[in-house]
Amino acid sequence: xxxxxxxxxxxxQHFLNSDLxxxxxxxAGAVTAGDSVLEIGPGTGALTRELxxxxxxxxxxxTDARAVAVLEETFVDALATNQLQLHKHDxxxxxxETLGLGDHTFKVVANIPYYLSxxxxxxxxxxxxxxxxxVFLVQKEVAKRAAAPLPPAPKAKGSLLALSLxxxxxxxxxxxxxxxxxxxxxxxxxxxxxxxxITRDYFDTITEADFFATIRLGYGNKRxxxxxxxxTRYEKPVVAAALGAAGLSPTIRAEDISLTQWKTxxxxxxxxxxxxx
Numbered sequence: 001x002x003x004x005x006x007x008x009x010x011x012x013q014h015f016l017n018s019d020l021x022x023x024x025x026x027x028a029g030a031v032t033a034g035d036s037v038l039e040i041g042p043g044t045g046a047l048t049r050e051l052x053x054x055x056x057x058x059x060x061x062x063t064d065a066r067a068v069a070v071l072e073e074t075f076v077d078a079l080a081t082n083q084l085q086l087h088k089h090d091x092x093x094x095x096x097e098t099l100g101l102g103d104h105t106f107k108v109v110a111n112i113p114y115y116l117s118x119x120x121x122x123x124x125x126x127x128x129x130x131x132x133x134x135v136f137l138v139q140k141e142v143a144k145r146a147a148a149p150l151p152p153a154p155k156a157k158g159s160l161l162a163l164s165l166x167x168x169x170x171x172x173x174x175x176x177x178x179x180x181x182x183x184x185x186x187x188x189x190x191x192x193x194x195x196x197x198i199t200r201d202y203f204d205t206i207t208e209a210d211f212f213a214t215i216r217l218g219y220g221n222k223r224x225x226x227x228x229x230x231x232t233r234y235e236k237p238v239v240a241a242a243l244g245a246a247g248l249s250p251t252i253r254a255e256d257i258s259l260t261q262w263k264t265x266x267x268x269x270x271x272x273x274x275x276x277x
Contacts, residue, residue, distance in 0.1 A: 015043040015044055015046065015182065016043070016046040016047060016111055016181060016182060017046070017181060017182060018046075018181040019046070019050075020181070021046075021047075021137070021177055021181050022047040022050035022051075023050060024174075024175055024177070024192060025047060025050075025109055025111070025135055025137060026047075026050050026051060028109075028135045028174050028175070028192050028194045029107050029133055029135040029194065030133070031051060031054050031056050031107065031109060032054060032055065032056075033054065033056070034055060034056075034057075035054075035055075035056040035057070035106075035107055036056070036057050036059065036101065036107070037051050037056045037058050037059070037106065037107050037108070037109050038059050038096075038099070038101065038107070038108045038109075038110075038131065039051060039058055039059070039060045039061070039108075039109060040061050040091050040108070040110040040112055040120065041061070041062060041063075041091070041110060041111065041112055041113065042060045042061075042062055042067070042071060043062070043064075043067050043111070044067060044070050044071070044074070045070070045071050045074050045075065047109065047110070048060060048075065048084065049075075051109065052075070052078050052083060052084060057082075057083055057084075057085070058078075058084045059099055059101070060084060060085065060086050060087065061089045061094065062086065062087070062088060062089075063088065063089065063090045063091070065088065068086065068088050071084075072086065085099075087099070091123075092116070092119065092123075094123065096127050097128075097129050101129060102129065103128070103129050104130055104131070104132045104198070104199075105132070106131050106132065107131055107132055107133045107134070107135070108131045108133070108134040108135065108136075110135070110136055111137040112136055112137065112138065114138065114139045114142075114186070117136065117138045117139065117142050118161075121136075121146075121161075121164070121165060122164070125164075125165065125168050125169075125195065125198060126208065130198050130200070131198060132197070132198060133169075133194070133195065133196050133198065134194070134195040134198065135192060135194050135195075136192070137177060137190050137191075137192055138190060138191065138193055139188055139189075139190060140176055140177075140188060140189045140190055141188070142161070142191075143173045143190075143191035143192065143193035145159055145161050145162060146162055146171055146173070146193050147162070147172050147173035147193060148162050150162055150166060150258060150259060151255075151256055151257060151258045151261075152258050157255040157256070158254065158255045158257060159255070160215060160216065163262070165195055166259065167202050168195065168198050168199065168200070168202070169195045169196055169197050169198040169199065170195070170197055171193065171194065171195050171196075172193075172194045172196070173191050173192065173193050173194075174192055174194060175191065176191045176192075177189065177190040177191060177192065178190075202259070202263070205263070206263060206266045206267055207270075210269075210270050211262070211263075211266060214262070214265070214269065215254070215262065217229055217230060217232065217233055218230065218254035218257075219254045219255075222253075222254075222255075224253075225250075225251050225252065226243075226248070226252050226257070227239050227240075227243065227250055227252075229254065230242075230269070234272070235272075238268075238269065238272040239269075241268060241272075242265050242268035242269045245264055245265070245267075245268040246261045246262075246264040247261065247264075248261060
């Protein structure tokens with residue numbers, strides 16, 4: 001890492017200062033020769049170096065012009081051979097299809113700013129052009145919540161984040177990463193979160209739009225039962241019929257529902273005329 005590089009707090013920059021973490025990230029993504037990997041926020045290139053060493057083609061997006069200059073100086077050969085494709089771009093305005101990446105033809109492996117975690121999960125996994133796998137280094141609490149078991153696993157409690165990711169693939173948190181692996185060190189520890197085998201197979205009989213609208217409605221007031229939250233949009237007989245079709249108790253809460261039950265519930269709800277306030 002370039003020790004003289006002044007980190008911008010406004011960009012949430014915490015650069016990796018360890019060779020171990022890039023290895024862990026690449027292992028988590030099973031990165032091998034021939035893979036196409038989208039890296040977001042490469043900074044001064046600690047992870048980029050490991051991705052290239054494994055034979056991957058790296059499409060890197062970096063918004064900081066100073067970091068771009070460091071990367072251009074560090075990876076002259078990889079840029080010349082096009083193994084590294086470097087774009088000065090803000091990922092928040094990214095259109096994946098403009099990078100020449102096809103659906104499920106690439107992986108995402110990145111150390112991302114904490115404040116962009118939610119946005120990037122949504123942007124990349126819900127995009128029409130999906131990666132096959134996604135590996136993020138994020139705040140430990142976020143990674144643990146994303147990978148937490150969903151009902152009907154024993155004692156499992158669902159969350160919007162876990163549902164939103166696990167509906168698309170298998171989510172794991174293989175390793176935590178202490179704050180000492182970054183410069184400057186963040187205030188909290190990090191962890192690796194992995195979404196493998198990303199697909200839209202779940203959405204064969206319901207739409208993504210209906211799924212997300214309904215789970216957000218269901219979690220709208222966490223202190224209230226699911227039926228209460230659904231009544232803000234659907235008439236009571238419709239909600240009662242949907243709960244019955246899914247085999248759910250009238251007093252159940254959103255956090256106690258499995259993905260399979262959500263699907264049946266949504267199928268029944270969306271077959272009725274919604275009541276909108």
